[in-house]
Amino acid sequence: MLLIPCPWCGARNEDEFLNGGEADKRRPANPVQAGSEEWYRYLYTPANTKGWLRERWWHVRGCRRWFKVDRNTHTHEIKQVEEADQWR
């Protein structure tokens, strides 16, 4: 069971959240011109890291805001990396 640090609500039980996958993935800059190789890399080649990974989470059963955290996918340690103020 994870306690996920929401920048607005503090640490809350994991079942209030939805995992949004790896953060900072870049969509092809020019979607029309991007070829199948570029789309393949964007859609189908996750880092799937064993260890520390920056992720997006959605506090869907809480404040309903998106934010990023660092989670260790092996040990389940978790760290807040964004401040609420950043978005005001």
Added chain:
Amino acid sequence: MSYSIFSLVRNAIDYHQNWQKAWRNPDPKREYDVIIIGGGGHGLGAAWYLARDHGITNVAVLEKGWLGGGNTARNTMTIRDNYIRSASVPFHRESMKLWRGLSRDLNYNVMLHERGMITFLQSGSGVSHARRMADTMSVFDSEYIMLPLDELRRRVPFFSDTARMPIIGAVYHRKIAMARHDAVAWGYARAADKRGVDIIQNCEVTGILREGNRVTGVDTSRGVIKAKKIGMAVAGHGSVVAEMAGIRLPLETWPLQALVSTPVKPVLNEIFVVDGFHNYFMQSDKGELVVGGVTDPYPSYAQRGSPQVTEHVIEGLVDVFPVFKRMKFMRQWAGMLDITYDNSPIISGTSLEGFYIDVAGSGGFKTTPVAAKMHADLIANDRPHPLIEEFGLNRFQTGRLLVEGGVDANR
């Protein structure tokens, strides 16, 4: 020594003091023709098929822990072939065929037995999906039949009338079987060892060595070992090992949990799936209830499993079978599934010459014999067998995905 009634009697006479070890425990040689990474059913099987079908016996299986200690030891042993795609059904049926001959082929009892599976249907969409599946399976000549409620009641007298989502029908698939998971790993290990394969445990692969675009060997916790061909069968660690070869795979690693109760008298014959809860359960030969269900809600390598998922899975069990409300559970655990983006296995060569992968995908205990055999065939001949032509890595580039809908409610 071959196992038989005679060996049993002979060994009984000397009070079982003289049984031989089932496999050797060799030190790694400096070089092999083929290295298989991962000593689960898939990896040990690949080594055995390489030796038996292709005469390639200078083979090592490298396992970071002990053989069969990965997902082979953690799964719930269901063997089924109800899939939707025209590439998937023949693949899984071939596996069923191989399963049926496996105990004899390996001279090792894998305790295969047909169980049958009953899926409780609780929604209109569940019923239409089951009909579609039944139609697909009938094309392949498989016995997959809709059970009306009264017939269901006759077969399973004690399911609940008051379930939160009332049961409106069921579907029955007779051919679904179970086998003893450990015996599969041990049987392949013993048979492979007998043909000269070195099974090297406590040997973690930490790097893939290459020259230009060809593999030349692996770096391990027990030193460098050379080989011109390498097969990867590391379920749950696919991304980690492929990354060593500079390759990113189209998959994510998700936890899947299961739990086991204290043993009770036999009550359930079949394997049951509760469609509305996406969980499944059966009674083991020892009398324990074995319960499994959906994957956890986020990718992880932690092998623990979230408690709200355990709760959900149990909820489905007691909602449909209130008689189990006072069951005591002894163990809960999680393993890792390398879930590909279309839910189908990958058995394929890669952009690195001599580096082959067998990704079991979600629910790959059932495919152990066929995937191992096809992986071996691919390594030996360097081209995919017709049975796995569509299971290549390039399908994610060409868009010919093998999206499988038949895999979420049961493994």
